Amino acid sequence: MSALNIKKGATSHSAYDLRASYSEVIETHTLAVLVDNEAGVLARVIGLFSGRGYNIESLTVAEVDHEGHLSRITVVTSGTPQVIDQIKAQLGRMVPVHEVHDLTAEGPAVQRELALFKVTGQGDARVEALRLADIFRASVVDTTLESFVFEITGTAEKIDAFADLMRPLGLREMARTGVAALARGA
């Protein structure tokens, strides 16, 4: 293959995509997609993922601009860098999509998920559940003599870790919101 022959200083920055070729390593990316909140828009986005065989690890959607009728879809997906680029390009060309941000690639971002846990039990297990909830800064949002409902926010990993601890202590049910994420800084 002949070398790229671009005169020095001819351009302010290179237009060439100089990556030799894409890596085969699977990466996880969090994408924020701003869409018109019109009927069927979520089906469109999900249909794109299923139709083209992309992964969805987590999906969160809610209207964030009531006047502009804009919803923000936060989707955590995984794939090779080429697949991730394809996903962004495919999302970007959909008519109701306004913006696509790759929060993983664009710089540091905060990611949070909220979960509710129902834990039932009596005696030591119940006390231990409460003590661990305290360590995880989970709050009790409902209680009976045999049960707690804990509310916890954090990264997906933190919630997974909390679930692992609660399972032997009587975890009955769990509800998770999926990831919400924003870029750090102004």
Added chain:
Amino acid sequence: MTKAMTGAMPAGAKTAAKAGAKAGGPRMMSGAKMVLQALRDQGVEVVFGYPGGTVLPIYDEIFQQNDIRHILVRHEQAAVHMAEGYARSTGKPGVVLVTSGPGATNAVTGITDALMDSIPLVVISGQVPTFLIGTDGFQEADTIGITRPCTKHNWLVKDTSRLSETIHQAFHVATAGRPGPVLVDIPKDVQFATGPYMPPGQARTDNYRPRVKADPTAVEALVEMIETAERPVLYTGGGVINSGPEATRLLRELVEVTGFPITSTLMGLGAYPASGKNWLGMLGMHGLYEANLAMHGCDVMINIGARFDDRITGRVADFSPGSRKAHIDIDPSSVNKIIHVELPVIGDVAHVLEEALALWRARGSRINAEAVRRWWAQIEDWRRVNCLAYRNSDKVIKPQYALQRLQALTEGMDRYITTEVGQHQMWAAQFLGFEEPNRWMTSGGLGTMGYGFPASIGVQVAHPEALVINVAGEASWLMNMQELGTAMQFRTPVKQFILNNERLGMVRQWQDLLHGGRYSQSWSESLPDFVKLAEAFGAKGIQVSDPADLDDAIREMIAHDGPVVMDVLVEKHENCFPMIPSGKPHNEMLMGEDSTEGAITGEGGALV
């Protein structure tokens, strides 16, 4: 908006809105009337459709006007293919009108075909009244759900006051950026209700504005790439034709100033003239030897409006291994989807070529003439292989010969060609020459048997005086033969040139190469007498089987002022070569004389 208003005030949505208000506010009308008004304001001349319960109000409006012509088809799939033929031969969007339920589901194949080939269509479907949606009402189908993955976008209009703006937006989305089909689903009560009509200038379209001008840095890098190329090839596709006549002109200019060899995909034929001296012929699975080897051996590949489809690349890992690649495309998702390119140039072909040529002149650019001359000498060697050679016969009509004669006898005429799908389609691409864009209509991406006949009618509706020929296989042609009724009713003198090998020829060829010659279900049994079939509809039928009679038969077909079904009985066992078997690289091509034993092995067998 009237002429006087535009003359008095600067054009623009806001001005038009004010002008409308001064004239006493928006016009109120029924949803059904609005559909016709919007189509008229969009410059629509013809609608291809079929009535039914949920579009009766719209058909009632069609009855009461004369501006827009309605072509009554015999099956909704055919309506969509006709609209595709109309769109591809004119560059204007095609319009389709179908009823709910079965009308809409019948249209799905055509809509998918248009999506794959980037053809601008506006499909309007009726829907059950809003209060019945979700109740499994009579002829209710979730048309929006069904067509979501096969349209560029679609809309369910639940409120008459939103209808006219939605139709204008539909035209905008269908034609802006990479073109494609869109669908507007209109419940019957929305057609009956009254609402304000919004003219096209006021419709909001700013939320969908694909980028047409490329990054200047990328254009500069493109020019540098052209300057330094030693073994260049221009690889062009349907994007050039979709970009419009200016793109074709600029492409020809680029070839002129660089002297580079140029090839094209099936979709792009005609953008560069087949008689041009730099023309290598079509590339790909059944492309020419010289075109495919140039792609394989080049050091610079400039993809202009093509998309590295699997029919083009063969085995991706071995695709043009030694080249730097640039890719000009208006759709960012086409870039780096299959083949990694060093230089993506996102923009409209005409815009990019214009800027590149301007820069080329401004810089006083030159090509590496010595290296390119050596490259041409190499290409000339490949050309001498004469890859399209076939063994002719004076006993039986060879399909290639039939097409060569068709070419010879129609050359220079105002001619449009459509095709069905199969061997005949590939032979047509190889043996017919296209001098201009928009003259070749074939189902490339979806490969839809049954496309060519209705498409030919759509082309003829747009070009009533032209010679329109559908090169067909007998099996494909039967898939939409009912449109003979449409051709007769609307006096479209389309010529159906059927290469009848009594086989699903392309299937038979694959079974021959890949499945040990076990011809499972690839016989065309119980074929009709095509002459009698034509006559039953009142059309002309011709049958020819002797090569000596072929020329006269073709002349008779052309001379007849009306639809003709011409049954050309051809060799039944001919295979289409050259061929790059699935899973093979470009430099491992099967040629006509070669043994075809064991051609496709290993994972290639799983490819289609």
